[in-house]
Amino acid sequence: MLRDARLIAAKDLRIELRSKVTASQILPFALLVLMLFAFALDPDSQALERATPGLFWVAVLFVTVLAVERSFSLEGGDGVRDALRLAGLEPGGVFLGKFAALVVQLLVVEVVLLLGVLLLYSRDLAGVGLLAATMLAATAGIGAAGTLYGVLAAGLRVRETLLPFLLLPVLAPVLIAATRAFESALDGVPSDGWPWFNLLAVFALVYIGIGILTFGSLLEES
Amino acid sequence: MEPVIHLRGVVCLLGRFPALAGVDLSVEQGEIVLLQGPNGAGKSTLLRLCAGLQPVATGTARVLGHDLATESHQVRVRVGLLAHATFLYDDLTVADNVRFWTLAAKADLDDAQRAMQRLGLADRLAEVKVSRLSTGQRRRVAIAILMARRPELWLLDEPHAGLDQDGRDLVDALVREAAEVGATVVIASHELDRAAQLAPRHVTIVGGAITAITADTAAGPAGVPEHQQPEAVRSAP
Numbered sequence: 001m002l003r004d005a006r007l008i009a010a011k012d013l014r015i016e017l018r019s020k021v022t023a024s025q026i027l028p029f030a031l032l033v034l035m036l037f038a039f040a041l042d043p044d045s046q047a048l049e050r051a052t053p054g055l056f057w058v059a060v061l062f063v064t065v066l067a068v069e070r071s072f073s074l075e076g077g078d079g080v081r082d083a084l085r086l087a088g089l090e091p092g093g094v095f096l097g098k099f100a101a102l103v104v105q106l107l108v109v110e111v112v113l114l115l116g117v118l119l120l121y122s123r124d125l126a127g128v129g130l131l132a133a134t135m136l137a138a139t140a141g142i143g144a145a146g147t148l149y150g151v152l153a154a155g156l157r158v159r160e161t162l163l164p165f166l167l168l169p170v171l172a173p174v175l176i177a178a179t180r181a182f183e184s185a186l187d188g189v190p191s192d193g194w195p196w197f198n199l200l201a202v203f204a205l206v207y208i209g210i211g212i213l214t215f216g217s218l219l220e221e222s
Numbered sequence: 223m224e225p226v227i228h229l230r231g232v233v234c235l236l237g238r239f240p241a242l243a244g245v246d247l248s249v250e251q252g253e254i255v256l257l258q259g260p261n262g263a264g265k266s267t268l269l270r271l272c273a274g275l276q277p278v279a280t281g282t283a284r285v286l287g288h289d290l291a292t293e294s295h296q297v298r299v300r301v302g303l304l305a306h307a308t309f310l311y312d313d314l315t316v317a318d319n320v321r322f323w324t325l326a327a328k329a330d331l332d333d334a335q336r337a338m339q340r341l342g343l344a345d346r347l348a349e350v351k352v353s354r355l356s357t358g359q360r361r362r363v364a365i366a367i368l369m370a371r372r373p374e375l376w377l378l379d380e381p382h383a384g385l386d387q388d389g390r391d392l393v394d395a396l397v398r399e400a401a402e403v404g405a406t407v408v409i410a411s412h413e414l415d416r417a418a419q420l421a422p423r424h425v426t427i428v429g430g431a432i433t434a435i436t437a438d439t440a441a442g443p444a445g446v447p448e449h450q451q452p453e454a455v456r457s458a459p
Binding site: 004007011014015018019074077078079080082083084085086087088089 | 270273274275295298299301303305306307308309310311312313314315318322323325326327328351
């Protein structure tokens, strides 16, 4: 299973390196969202400072929808989904591979977004450990749920509009927990944030487990 | 010895439409069989069914010794399907695609390299993105991947389509070579003159049902055993 996961992840990341969709389209979109928030909320006001963690994760969720759609549109072209079924790959491995590639891309976007937050919103970086751990756990949860709902929507004609409706409500707990953990990290009281990190880790593990177990059936039906 | 393909009364639905309506067919190991019939007759559906990609609604379907209703996963890894779609990632190069699908099928990369050389893909085309290839070149990449897999059952849907004369001759040579080493080949084609020269047995399918099975003695020695004749043919005066 891990061999198949490595193969799929390497393929997805190679496609990204060759097509540069994340770098040329998804990342600029994320930065644009961040700038629009800054325009809407006066940077000198307390409102922007208070809202920064939430705005960061809302921007990440918008990016996630685009990245998941992109990830599964790769498998929809020219009969590729049939070829995946014919290749005899472990479905759990395909899930883990697509999940890993998605997480890598989201983490790259998040690091750039974080730099944008620090510059645009004039925030200080405190609680680096909690910040990094939260980003990893939240991104794992977002990636696992995104991969699962991505394959669910992949076979539908209305997938572009349906995916956000399916995925965003499911990711609401991640949004809340990641925002609270980020608030604690940015306010310099990291100890308050670790329980939220634990929640994120549990969410990620549950969705990774569900994905490994159910991805095969969903791929067959897509 | 059990036939490589053994279908009895197979019905296959696309939505509610019966794309295959009670198909009986047996194909022995090493045979080359031509599937012919008009557009929409069910040729591609029959190939996809034999590849384990299309569910069987009713009837018995066994391929390579496995029941397609319960063991389609074991069948899929042993067949090679050349379909209308080429199964390629547009954003990857030719070499990337061949390498990925070869490793995915746990096949040998040396075989893949030899297949690329045979198909004329190993040199200047190897690092070209698939999205920049012509239809015929894409077809050659798909054939190279099929060769690298070394399937026991070749299911070829319009294998000559989009290829130049050299490519068509190469496909014919590959089919003959595959059969010589014991692989079974089923070809769905509208290019009857060319395909008929390859296949000793011709199966005609119309409206999802087999209407005739004929032997072409000029193409090879295989005849049509009586039990493999469809009901309508057997009962004809």
